[in-house]
Amino acid sequence: MSRRIAPPILLLLLVLARADAGFLRVPYDYPTITEACEVAQSGDTVGVYPGQYFEDARVNPGVTITGVTSDSMLVWVRASTPWGPFVTLPGEDPVIIENMAIWGGRGYVAANQNPNLLIQRCYLYAYDVDGTGEFYFLVESTSDFVIKQCIIVFGTQASNLFSLSGPSHVLMEDCVIWGGPFFYWAISESRKG
Numbered sequence: 001m002s003r004r005i006a007p008p009i010l011l012l013l014l015v016l017a018r019a020d021a022g023f024l025r026v027p028y029d030y031p032t033i034t035e036a037c038e039v040a041q042s043g044d045t046v047g048v049y050p051g052q053y054f055e056d057a058r059v060n061p062g063v064t065i066t067g068v069t070s071d072s073m074l075v076w077v078r079a080s081t082p083w084g085p086f087v088t089l090p091g092e093d094p095v096i097i098e099n100m101a102i103w104g105g106r107g108y109v110a111a112n113q114n115p116n117l118l119i120q121r122c123y124l125y126a127y128d129v130d131g132t133g134e135f136y137f138l139v140e141s142t143s144d145f146v147i148k149q150c151i152i153v154f155g156t157q158a159s160n161l162f163s164l165s166g167p168s169h170v171l172m173e174d175c176v177i178w179g180g181p182f183f184y185w186a187i188s189e190s191r192k193g
Contacts, residue, residue: 023047025068033057033065033077033085042093048100050074056081061091061114067099072121075100084108084140088117098122108140108163117145124152126161142166148173155179 021043028049030036034057036046042062049068055077059065065086067075077100079085084104088095094116101123102109109124110117119139124147126138138152139145140163152175154161161177162170 021045025049026053027051034080037063037065042091048075048077052076052078053085054078054080055085056083057086059086059088059095059097059114061089061095061116062093064096064098065100066096069099072099072123073101076103077101078103084111086110088112088114090114090143092116094118096120101125104138108138110139110145112139112141112143112145114145115143117141117143118148119145119150120148122150124150126152126154138162139170140165141168141170144169144171146171146173147175150175152177153179 022040022045024030024036024040024044024046026033026036026046026048030039033046033048033053033055037057037059040046040060040063042060044062045064045066047066047068053076056079057065069075077085085102086097086109088110090113092115095114096118097110098120099122103125109126110119124138138154138161142165145168147170152161154177164170
């Protein structure tokens with residue numbers, strides 16, 4: 001005798017199987033992205049709803065941070081410290097940051113330590129919005145990363161778009177860079193030659 005599982009029960013089982021991967025809503029479940037990232041584990045998604053956020057988030061491997069809106073300009077993320085709003089922690093599980101507008105701090109939009117970082121469909125600002133004359137740049141990285149389908153606004157006193165220290169590879173795909181010139185990418189002495 002063969003048993004068949006009814007479609008609604010099958011759907012419920014699939015939803016429950018996915019229940020171990022959480023969807024953490026900011027600001028509804030957690031008031032800040034930083035607080036949601038403190039509890040997010042590999043496989044979890046931090047869903048950020050429209051608003052302005054001032055953050056210093058440490059992102060675990062395997063976590064996705066996504067703006068929950070059809071217009072990425074409705075989710076504004078700025079640094080709450082002199083540095084950047086996102087730091088990806090070491091690990092192999094991919095980290096995805098997507099669909100939001102991100103302003104760097106006095107240092108970067110993201111500091112990357114994960115070889116599988118993907119930033120996509122974002123507005124990225126390495127820009128001296130406060131007029132302090134500080135040196136901003138886009139990504140400080142000790143590892144590989146990919147930027148896809150982003151608009152990058154670069155207008156700072158800095159002369160580099162990325163600061164790469166360590167064996168880092170950058171892939172930019174379908175991006176627009178707009179604003180002031182940059183003269184070089186900073187590469188550590190151990191990587192030159």
